Amino acid sequence: MKRRFYLNKKDLEETVGIYFNELKDYFLKDDIEYIKAREGINRITALPIIxxxxxxxxxSSAMDGIAVISxxxxxxxxxNPVILEKGKDFEYINTGYPINNPYDSVIMIENIEIIDDGHVQIxxxxxxxxxxxKVGEDICKGEMVFPRYHTLTSSDISFLMMAKVFEIPVIRKMKILLIPTGNEIVKPEELTEEFQIPETNSLMIKNYLEHFNAVVDINEILPDDINIIKNIIAEKIKEYDLILLNAGSSAGSKDFTYHAINDLGKVIIHGINIKPGKPAVLGIVNEKPVIGLPGFPVSCNIIMEDIVKPLILNKTKYEIYYDNEIIEGISAKRIHSSITEKEYLRVGVGKVGENYVAIPLKRGAANISAISKQDGIVYIEKGIEVVEDGxxxxxxxxxxxxxIDNNILIIxxxxxxxxxxxxxxxxxxxxxxxxxANVGSLxxxxxxxxxxxxxxxxxxxDPETGEYNISYIKExxxxxxxxxxxxxxxxxIxxxxxxxxxxxxxDLTKDGVRYINRQKTAGTRILLDYNLDKKGISPKEIHGYSDEEYSHVxxxxxxxxxxxxxxxxxxAAANIYNLDFVxxxxxxxxLLIQDSFLNDKRFELIMNIITSNEFKEEAEKLGGYILxxxxxIWEVVK
Amino acid sequence: MKRRFYLNKKDLEETVGIYFNELKDYFLKDDIEYIKAREGINRITALPIIxxxxxxxxxSSAMDGIAVISxxxxxxxxxNPVILEKGKDFEYINTGYPINNPYDSVIMIENIEIIDDGHVQIxxxxxxxxxxxKVGEDICKGEMVFPRYHTLTSSDISFLMMAKVFEIPVIRKMKILLIPTGNEIVKPEELTEEFQIPETNSLMIKNYLEHFNAVVDINEILPDDINIIKNIIAEKIKEYDLILLNAGSSAGSKDFTYHAINDLGKVIIHGINIKPGKPAVLGIVNEKPVIGLPGFPVSCNIIMEDIVKPLILNKTKYEIYYDNEIIEGISAKRIHSSITEKEYLRVGVGKVGENYVAIPLKRGAANISAISKQDGIVYIEKGIEVVEDGxxxxxxxxxxxxxIDNNILIIxxxxxxxxxxxxxxxxxxxxxxxxxANVGSLxxxxxxxxxxxxxxxxxxxDPETGEYNISYIKExxxxxxxxxxxxxxxxxIxxxxxxxxxxxxxDLTKDGVRYINRQKTAGTRILLDYNLDKKGISPKEIHGYSDEEYSHVxxxxxxxxxxxxxxxxxxAAANIYNLDFVxxxxxxxxLLIQDSFLNDKRFELIMNIITSNEFKEEAEKLGGYILxxxxxIWEVVK
Incomplete structure (x- = not known):
């Protein structure tokens, strides 16, 4: 076998770019499997979950106390205390229990005075x-729990259970075959002769990669025989998503990895301008990656961390969570907090211009969606009553x-x-x-x-012009x-x-009609009020005008x-529940666009998506949308 | 059952302080088990590993090339090229293969010119x-691979294999029992009636805690019956290291956790000044922790993250690794690097005064110890030849x-x-x-x-005064x-x-005596040179004077x-290998002390350790130490 030298060694970033580009189709294809949601920890959703x-x-009651008729x-x-009679005006209730008719409100236990077995005073x-x-407070049936490519955490699994999602489509774990090669290498526990080399890299590779949603099988140790190595690669590449060879990636007389891959497929890169780590072979066989890892453990480790790990994350869409960084940002909302308690406020975070903006998520102790959606926590210390907007x-x-730097904030x-x-x-x-975040059009x-x-x-x-949005924004x-x-x-609806x-x-004023309204900042509320005003109907005539919900769903x-x-x-909201619609x-x-976002690649992506036929078709399926x-784009300049 | 209100709610930090203090003895006692090293990923060493x-x-050869007699x-x-003859002057050799007598050096393949099958030219x-x-370059037999309480990573496992450590003492995984309670709760997949409550917290708790070296068993759901709950706690606390109850930690009429723990042991805390998360019960039964977790998932999550997780980490000594932060520091050494390659320089890091100091670890591609010991990596980009000291x-x-802020640097x-x-x-x-880091006394x-x-x-x-160290430092x-x-x-030796x-x-000058020296900055080298000088012996008379090693071992x-x-x-070094000693x-x-370290609590800890009888006894066992x-302390002022 002829010795090879490294030709045209490339920098690491360039190497990864070239190699991953050759693997484009491989990355695009998702391998999906359906599993029980309760076994979904650390798995990645393959489709949106509804x-x-x-x-x-x-x-249900959010407190221990009594259910009352408000x-x-x-x-x-x-x-002027009011006395309430048990069974008529109130019932004792524990946290989480249902509020049944005619009761519609709860008074916490600390705020009642017990008179006797049948009476309390408030x-x-x-x-x-x-x-x-309220029913659906955290999420409504038909709403999306997670988009595709969401890595499921411990609280996400509970959230799925609550939303009665028991089976989920996930990205199949990557199947990796690791083939140790070399005449002199043996399992470390089986070393008998002085100059045998312990095969210790397999354990490092397996333990390291299995942390990232992969299953690594270790082949038996192969001798330095190019035909044996080629035969195994040719056979196993049908079944595995990635084959790693270790070692034999160098330019020694027994380094067969280059030749084996070259004969079966194509070597994309041999040799990288890094130290340690230079002797790596990156190839493709059967449209799947086959990689020759260097034998020295530190070199091997670098190729694993900087090439194999990103390859797995790209293929499986796995996200690694961290929780040790603290950044400074601004609050997007005025927040009232308890003076006697430290509050854990979960927030979504995005970088708008130079600022990190913290968007408060739902604050109730029962709203698990806030954990699933959180990018971070803002601790509001005891003694602080208000965090101002900004x-x-x-x-x-x-x-x-x-x-988080990639997050797009749509409020x-x-x-x-x-x-x-x-x-x-x-x-x-x-x-x-x-x-x-839903805060209404204004x-x-x-x-x-x-x-x-x-x-x-x-x-x-704008009722005067019949035009939408522009006159409001101009203010x-x-x-x-x-x-x-x-x-x-x-x-x-x-x-x-x-x-x-x-x-x-x-018709909204008719006897026996119970209306449900949207909140004051909602465009839909403005539409209602405009029509009521036009027709001379007073809000007082509408039963339920003051009952508000924060979303169509x-x-x-x-x-x-x-x-x-x-x-x-x-x-579309009526359609979710099979309701009728007039x-x-x-x-x-x-969508109003932030200036600094206009030249952002993410904005370009959004433009490409929403103008695609694929998106339009899915949108029209929801009902009531015309794209x-x-x-x-409307541009308004001073 | 009487309703309780929260008395004397405490802040979270205070709560953890009080509770963990009560559990002092529990934390001090390590539960040790012996396992196969190859199965040790993420486990924690319970004793120092040698x-x-x-x-x-x-x-062994670090390169593909030829083994030569230097x-x-x-x-x-x-x-003036030199021609070498195969079998007489050289042998071909691959990376990792042994260098046998009479060969003592390697020339890489790129630097030889092949003349014919039997001859090369250099x-x-x-x-x-x-x-x-060199044998023992990464670690020597008898040296400590890891201290106790080291969480084993993928490369650590390989390192153990190389050092032929096949069985290791580790901290036993914590055994946790989670008991869901409540008459109305059922497994989410088994919900049949409208007002049943799905039991979804167990999954969140189990998945979350098992990430931190714990095994969580889930008990069957218990009804709201204080006797049943008490019996289970009393029975299971013998077998488990921690019992978690969920929910029933609040002050509702069916919240039995407080009373159950109080009857069997002692409630340390009930109610914390945080929101969400207030209704938690922290108790001790049989000297082990029993915790009532709030039922609302967000509250439950907070108690898990801020109390149960630290409790597990304290008990098991588990360290969670991260790898996403970049800090600025200074190099403690002048580093030469390759101009054509990007180098991955693994470093130990410590904060000395206001600076983060990066201490380069062993740089060879084969030295896996550098991965085990690394606190971070400094990338030396292609084109940079030197990183200056400082x-x-x-x-x-x-x-x-x-x-890393806690690291103590001893150089x-x-x-x-x-x-x-x-x-x-x-x-x-x-x-x-x-x-x-071993850089010698100077x-x-x-x-x-x-x-x-x-x-x-x-x-x-100092030969003139017979005093140690002080005159050198004064310079x-x-x-x-x-x-x-x-x-x-x-x-x-x-x-x-x-x-x-x-x-x-x-006697060092005698015929046939091969000496092995220490490097120039070593105090031991200075001791040698001082004696040679005193006795009028020239270094040239000593065979091997120029062969240097960097440590006693x-x-x-x-x-x-x-x-x-x-x-x-x-x-002590002679004793490790059972050699003789004259x-x-x-x-x-x-030990010379950095000023800013003098008032540091870590210095106090070191003082307490080295002056303890326990330390002295262990030190004297090594041989040759007199404590x-x-x-x-000697204090020198200007």
Missing amino acids: ANENVPSYN KRTYGANES RNSVYPYKDVR EEVSIHLKRSKKL GSHDLLLYLLADFVKKYDKNINIVS GGILSIAKGYSHLAGMHLL YMDDFKLMNLSYREQGF VQKGNPKKIKDFE NLALKIKKDMADVGLGIR PVALERYD KDTGK | ANENVPSYN KRTYGANES RNSVYPYKDVR EEVSIHLKRSKKL GSHDLLLYLLADFVKKYDKNINIVS GGILSIAKGYSHLAGMHLL YMDDFKLMNLSYREQGF VQKGNPKKIKDFE NLALKIKKDMADVGLGIR PVALERYD KDTGK
Whole structure:
């Protein structure tokens, strides 16, 4: 066998670039398997996961105390206690237990005075749903629990259980075959002669790689015989996703790795400009990677860390979590906190311009989604009552900063296409997550103006001009760019068969019609108020006008659960629960763009996604979306 | 059952302090088991691990090329090539293969010109042991591979195999029993009725904790019955190291955890000033921890992360590695690097005063110890030839910065007591590692003067005064404090039975006596040179004067392997290999102390350790140590 010398050694980054580019198709193809969700720790979702159940699945008590009828508590105060009768005005209730009709609110145990077995006295009134966890508070049936390519943590598994997702599609673990070669090497425990070489690299390689969602089988030790080595590679590459040879990657007279790969397939790289680590062979056989690792352990370790590990992460989409870094950022919201307790505020984090922005996630002790979505925790120390909007905060990261730097923040009006977008973005770049928050259309404009988000969704009709969004944005910003995501149908979401016969806004005032509203900053709320005003209907005439939900889906769920008869919302939300829908308007839903995000590669990716046929088709399946102007941009300059 | 309210809620840090203090004895007792080293990934050493074999175990080639007799290459240069004959002057050799007598050096394949099958031509001479990995280069038999409480990584396992350590004492995995309680909770897959509560926390808890070297068994779900709960705790606490109850930790009418623990043992804390997470019960039954976790998942998660996880890490001594942080530091050494390759330089790191100091570890591709010992990697980019001593470098951390902040750097003269000290320090504080480097006594003084280390070992005799160390230090520093570690016997390390009859320095010049020397900065070398000078012996008269080793143990190993007959070194090194020892001097070995380290709690710990009887007894067992002045301090002021 002729000795080889390294020709054209390349730098490591260049090497990885060239090699991974040759493996492009290999990386694109996902190998999917279905497993039990309860066994899914550290596995990676292969497709978006949709909730099969509302979390929580019924209205439940958030406290130990008594379930009450809120109306019966009105008027109670320090000097005028109200006495409640058990079985008539209240029932004792423990945390997590259901709130059943006619009860609609909870008073915590610390705030009641027990008079006798049948009576208690209270000195504070409560509003409806006080200390009640509303059905679907954490997530609604039909909503996306995780996009594809999400690495499942311990709390994620619990979250799936709560959402009644018991089987999940995941990326199959990578199957790696490690072939030790060399006439003189033997298992270390079996060393008998003085000059035998202990085969110790296999253990290092196996233990190291199995940490990253791979299964490593160790072949028996092969002799320095090129035909034997070739035969094994040719046979095993059918069954394995990656073959590693160790050693024989160098230029010695018995280093057959180069020749074996070259005969069976193609050597892409031999020799890298690093020290240690130079003698590595990177090849492709049967469109799969075959790598010759250097024999010296430190060299081997470097190739493992800087080439094999990234290869596995690229193929399996595995994310490694860290939790030891603290960064400085700003709060995107004003936060009230308890003066007597230290609060753990879970936040999504994104880098907008030069700032890290912390977006508070759901704060309730029961909302496990906040753990699943967290990028970090902001500790609000005891004694601090308020963290101001824009105030500097220390963020204790729970994911690696490098990945958080890729996060895209979308804050504003809620829309189901944002879930779809989140999944598509992962599909094309597993390292990008979308962090979204529903604060309504007006909240979205402010989040862009203050530099708190990259994009903001909105659908605000200017009744005077018939134009959407632009006149509202102008009140806060002189120059801006706005991009259309979709048109969408707004209308009355009603029970199947529309039993209350809701056809127009006047019908909302009818006797026995229970309305469910959106919050004040929502564009849908503005649409309602505009129509009421136009028709001279007073909000007081509408039963339930003051009951608010924060998303289309939560609103639809309330109707599905017969807690209301009608609400204004989008058709796609009605479709999730198989409810009926009475169209009212076709509105324009746009994304306002942060200046510094315009020339960002991630923005380019989003543009490519939303204008693709693949995305449009999936969007239209949701119902009520018309994507004729998607990607169209309006530029406003002073 | 009476309802309870939280009395005297405490802050989290205070809570952990009080609770862990009550568990002091529990934490102190290690549960040890012996396992196969090859199955030791992520396990924690329970005792110091000693090498059973030298690594490498014989002189071996570091390159593919030819093994030569170095003398026969002398005189070769560009214009005067030397022709070598196969079988007489050279043999072909592959990386890792043994160098056998009479060969003593290697020429890499790229540097030879093949004339015919039996002859090659070279144009460069080589010195002895060029490109030879010397026996024991990475570690010597008898040296400590790891102190106790070291969490084993993938490369550590390979290192153990190389050092022929096949069975190891490790901390037994913690056995945890998780007991879900509650009448209404059921396995999520078995939900049938609307208001049942899915038992989803168990999965979160089990998956989360098993990541930290624990085994979590899940009990069947228990009803809300205090007697049943008490019976299970009382029975299972005999077998488990920790019991977790979930939920029932709150103050509701069915929250029995408090009462169950109180009846069986002692509740230390009920209620913490955090949000979420308030309703936790921390108790002790049978001197073991029993914890009531809150039922809401976010609350439960916080108690797990901030109380149960630290409890497990304290009990098992498990260290979690990270690898994503980059810090700025300074190089403690001048480093030459290849201009054509990017070098991965593994470093130990410590914080001395305000600076992070990077101590280069062994650089050879074969030296796996460098991976085991690394705190981080400094990348020396292609094109950079030299990193100056004191130059700023970026350190890519491989261990958490918090732990690295605890590292104690001891740079200077080599002594076996430093291994002992490293293990004792871990024993009393698992979070403190000693990073040591052998640069000789003079190198040690410089490392303190330049701010590169916390402590420096030295044993430099001033022949004029008979005093040790002080006059040498004064050349570099005006004010300093010096502490005695031990007196130790220096002498001639010789073959068993002293066949060459070495009794004094004159005997070193005898015919047929092969000497092995220490490097120029070593105090032992200075001791030799001083005596030769006094006796009028020229170094030229000593065969092997220019052969150098960097530690007492490597020197002794060379004699053991019959590669030399005698060397000057400490008795403890002779004892390791059962060699004979001829005493020459009793010298004082002191530690010079960095100013900023004097008031450090870690210095206090070291003082307490070295002055303890336990340490002294262990030290004296090594042989040749006299600890009569240990801990004595000399203060020198200008």
